[in-house]
Amino acid sequence: MALYSEKVMDHFRNPRNVGVIEDADGVGEVGNPVCGDIMKIYLKINDDKVIDDVKFETFGCGSAIASSSMATELIKGKPLDEALQLTNKAVTEALDGLPTHKLHCSVLAEEAIKSAVKNYYDKNGIEYDPKDFPDPEVESCHMH
Amino acid sequence: MALYSEKVMDHFRNPRNVGVIEDADGVGEVGNPVCGDIMKIYLKINDDKVIDDVKFETFGCGSAIASSSMATELIKGKPLDEALQLTNKAVTEALDGLPTHKLHCSVLAEEAIKSAVKNYYDKNGIEYDPKDFPDPEVESCHMH
Amino acid sequence: MFVYADNAATTAVSPKVVEAMLPYFTEVYGNPSSLYSVGQKAKEVLEEARERVAKILGAAPREIYFTSGGSEADNQAIISAARIGEKKGKKHIISTKFEHHAVLHTLQALEKEGFEVTLLDVHTNGVVTAEEVKNAIREDTALVTIMYANNEIGTIQPIAEIGAVCKEAGVIFHTDAVQAVSHLHIDVKEQNIDMLSISAHKFHGPKGVGVLYARGGIVLTNVINGGAQERGKRAGTENLAGIVGMTVALEDAVAHIDENNAKFEKLQDRLIEGLSKIPYSELNGDRNQRVKSNVNFCFEGIEGESLLLLLDDKGVAVSSGSACTSGSLDPSHVLLAIGRPHEVAHGSLRISLGEDATEEQVDYIIKSVSEVVEYLRGFSPFWGDLVSGKRPHIFAEHSVA
Amino acid sequence: MFVYADNAATTAVSPKVVEAMLPYFTEVYGNPSSLYSVGQKAKEVLEEARERVAKILGAAPREIYFTSGGSEADNQAIISAARIGEKKGKKHIISTKFEHHAVLHTLQALEKEGFEVTLLDVHTNGVVTAEEVKNAIREDTALVTIMYANNEIGTIQPIAEIGAVCKEAGVIFHTDAVQAVSHLHIDVKEQNIDMLSISAHKFHGPKGVGVLYARGGIVLTNVINGGAQERGKRAGTENLAGIVGMTVALEDAVAHIDENNAKFEKLQDRLIEGLSKIPYSELNGDRNQRVKSNVNFCFEGIEGESLLLLLDDKGVAVSSGSACTSGSLDPSHVLLAIGRPHEVAHGSLRISLGEDATEEQVDYIIKSVSEVVEYLRGFSPFWGDLVSGKRPHIFAEHSVA
Numbered sequence A, B: 001m002a003l004y005s006e007k008v009m010d011h012f013r014n015p016r017n018v019g020v021i022e023d024a025d026g027v028g029e030v031g032n033p034v035c036g037d038i039m040k041i042y043l044k045i046n047d048d049k050v051i052d053d054v055k056f057e058t059f060g061c062g063s064a065i066a067s068s069s070m071a072t073e074l075i076k077g078k079p080l081d082e083a084l085q086l087t088n089k090a091v092t093e094a095l096d097g098l099p100t101h102k103l104h105c106s107v108l109a110e111e112a113i114k115s116a117v118k119n120y121y122d123k124n125g126i127e128y129d130p131k132d133f134p135d136p137e138v139e140s141c142h143m144h
Numbered sequence C, D: 001m002f003v004y005a006d007n008a009a010t011t012a013v014s015p016k017v018v019e020a021m022l023p024y025f026t027e028v029y030g031n032p033s034s035l036y037s038v039g040q041k042a043k044e045v046l047e048e049a050r051e052r053v054a055k056i057l058g059a060a061p062r063e064i065y066f067t068s069g070g071s072e073a074d075n076q077a078i079i080s081a082a083r084i085g086e087k088k089g090k091k092h093i094i095s096t097k098f099e100h101h102a103v104l105h106t107l108q109a110l111e112k113e114g115f116e117v118t119l120l121d122v123h124t125n126g127v128v129t130a131e132e133v134k135n136a137i138r139e140d141t142a143l144v145t146i147m148y149a150n151n152e153i154g155t156i157q158p159i160a161e162i163g164a165v166c167k168e169a170g171v172i173f174h175t176d177a178v179q180a181v182s183h184l185h186i187d188v189k190e191q192n193i194d195m196l197s198i199s200a201h202k203f204h205g206p207k208g209v210g211v212l213y214a215r216g217g218i219v220l221t222n223v224i225n226g227g228a229q230e231r232g233k234r235a236g237t238e239n240l241a242g243i244v245g246m247t248v249a250l251e252d253a254v255a256h257i258d259e260n261n262a263k264f265e266k267l268q269d270r271l272i273e274g275l276s277k278i279p280y281s282e283l284n285g286d287r288n289q290r291v292k293s294n295v296n297f298c299f300e301g302i303e304g305e306s307l308l309l310l311l312d313d314k315g316v317a318v319s320s321g322s323a324c325t326s327g328s329l330d331p332s333h334v335l336l337a338i339g340r341p342h343e344v345a346h347g348s349l350r351i352s353l354g355e356d357a358t359e360e361q362v363d364y365i366i367k368s369v370s371e372v373v374e375y376l377r378g379f380s381p382f383w384g385d386l387v388s389g390k391r392p393h394i395f396a397e398h399s400v401a
């Protein structure tokens, strides 16, 4: 019944893949400071459409940082297709759960990745169905 | 802040003048079992209209017993005139006070004495003003 | 000899319970709502206590709300059910004439708001039947609230049957189990109890802490608004030491119910037999359908307060009426409800034994009561009238217990 | 190092207080409503505690009501004043935007009933003025309720002046003094306070017990109905151990106010000076008109929960927002009330020192906070935007404290 699972605390205390990729192939940012959390994901994608490297920067609570860390771990080295399948549920489960009122953090992580992939598609003129990607404009705080 | 003063407890534990005077010159009874208290006063009155002896019987709470005891002490050996001056306030004060919701016990004591004196007057054809005496018929519980 | 025999009024906190509380004053003192370790440790203990209490009642942890005692739990249960009913146009509540004032006065407050309250009569043995409850239920009944065991005369109500009747009718059923929980096994699901109140100090826990059980799905109305404690339904920083103390006390009490009852039964028999020898006295409440630690008698011709004060002088702590009504001049509403006339209702005595009571103590109680009753009758004009035949006796010279 | 610096959330019970409570668990365990000696002894202690609390507040014993804590006291004060007002057709209440939820949520409940509530704006320094209260008072104002010291930012309101304004207008004035009573001298008569709330666990007393002071003549409405305890205004067997513990703790706290404040002042200066060195940070609440044990800062670019969790790892127990709002995602309503934008309101830190705090501890807090803020900013995209100029800074690089 602690606030967070040990997994969450581990990823919060020792976040994996923290940082910036200067020459990233795709960058996604979701959330906003008014809501209290922003996640920014940097992707390095190779010619086989595999995620060679991923980094994140996060402004937010413990579970936001942990969700970013876990999400990046889950997609690192994975083909883009697979990365796009990543759900917030998978992130939450990998973290051994999140408190109900913190579930939106895992949603943010999912969306940040999608947003970075979209950015990569946009840059490279790859077509996609916009419906598959979050619309950052309609975001309001924690309405997930 | 004890329930009762030490005086009350003393008179309750060791009530003075308990009992019956078989050949009483005046007997008064007030209260009723429905209300939870009855006081009965027996007076022995000599030719000088002085209370030679007084006894009481009481059904009631601690303060009812203590009030009876104290009231009898206060009138014993006193001329009838003086006994009739006895107020519930004097009884209460002599007891070092009573809890507010028990003040009616001292009223009962006053009335029991008056009622006994009235009985003596009645028996001996002595005139008096009925207004000076309680009317037992209009008594209702603890309405003092 | 000193005998504390007013355990229905309150109990001493057991040393084990004190021990269990101590760390929560000075060590794990964090606010359970705080996010750092000291706070989260407190939170864990709080939720563990909730699980333990839930388990004992056959409830889910989410259905347990900690309150400041039995009165608050009663108030919140009744008000919540009233608000739920109100929304559906149901403004009728059923209860009994001999509930605790925490129930009766809350119902009175609702009556002023326009609720209609039916207070069922209680049989002379101190019991209401499920049938009577059933007959009283109407289309617009929002709540049935009936106590499990009465605090003065210890009689036990057929809670499971009443629960079944309420369930069938779709009416919320609350029971004030303050006097029952340490004497009777409770399973809220089996017994169809929707809401239930408990108070820790009745079973060797601390004063000022209690439980309201409310079945999942019943949306509580706050009695105390504020912070998000107790899932937003009861504001105020949690009294963790008290909650832990209550939990330990409850587990201890419930674990020993059968054992204690076996012991109490013998002492109860002895007490009732002994006191029945006092002429013109009578047991109040059913001889068998009663909490085994409780004995309540009326004695003709004397008044309860003077009786208990003189017993106190002899070292016997017992009550007349209930502790809560001690400031009042009216005779116990419970005794009136079971049909005792005012004359004898003034002369009642409640003995509620503790688990450490002995035969010697019981014998001492019998002896002391017999002496004091005789002494008081000795100068009671009311007794005089009864003996002389000026007033008719109310009881038989010797009741068969 | 371990530093508990969240004394505004709750405090450890002092050993002296535990000691004082113990006899009331196992020895003087009687129900204060019981008439025999064990009960009357409890009653005496209860009334003595009432006298002692009354003396500290400059009140009469009859004006002191024991409750289950600050929340209950706040609820009862507000509801009582509302009911009194209602009878005279007065259904307007004045308060502020940064009250505790025990006040705000009670006011919301009254709004649903048709009361009109004016929540005064709070100046950026965290203070409202008596003049503003005066201007808000209307013909139909039933109550002004304004906290003495704010629980998050520690700012002190001009209670005596507000009290005078209310008195002149004939409006009942309640103050939530939960955060003030151990830091500021209170005299309810001199300060024209009609009602006042206190909670024991904020000054090393136990959790689950508090005080409502209500001036003689103010008829309280029960929040908890039932027995005749607290002169019929608060039902429930009295938590005597808790009440005694609170009384001892209160006397102890009040006796040392000046001494503690002198000590706190130095530590507060040191803390504010140290934390002000963190770039783009700012003190919340007035620099001087604040409780001396409280320091509250906002830091640009980071979020409060992660800050406090990492501080917890370093052994520093502090809070972000208040303990009560920790389950919520919204930034502190207090910081919003003093005009902090959401962006920085999410990044606040409250440090509330205990009487045993040392300079070393303060230095350790400064060092730890500085490190953690720098670390979190290191990978905060929000901070990145601020540094790069993509978003404008909210604070100056260095605020002058």
Ligand SMILES: Cc1ncc(COP(=O)(O)O)c(C=O)c1O
Binding pocket: C235, C236, C237, C238, D008, D068, D069, D070, D071, D072, D074, D100, D102, D147, D149, D150, D151, D176, D178, D179, D199, D200, D201, D208, D210, D324
């Ligand atoms: C200002 C203020 N008012 C009221 C309360 C409520 O007190 P309690 O939690 O004891 O009910 C608190 C603390 O929680 C507080 O800080």
Ligand SMILES: Cc1ncc(COP(=O)(O)O)c(C=O)c1O
Binding pocket: C008, C068, C069, C070, C071, C072, C074, C100, C102, C147, C149, C150, C151, C176, C178, C179, C199, C200, C201, C208, C210, C324, D235, D236, D237, D238
């Ligand atoms: C049956 C019953 N209900 C409710 C209560 C109230 O409990 P508390 O005094 O703990 O609020 C009591 C005891 O006082 C009781 O006996």
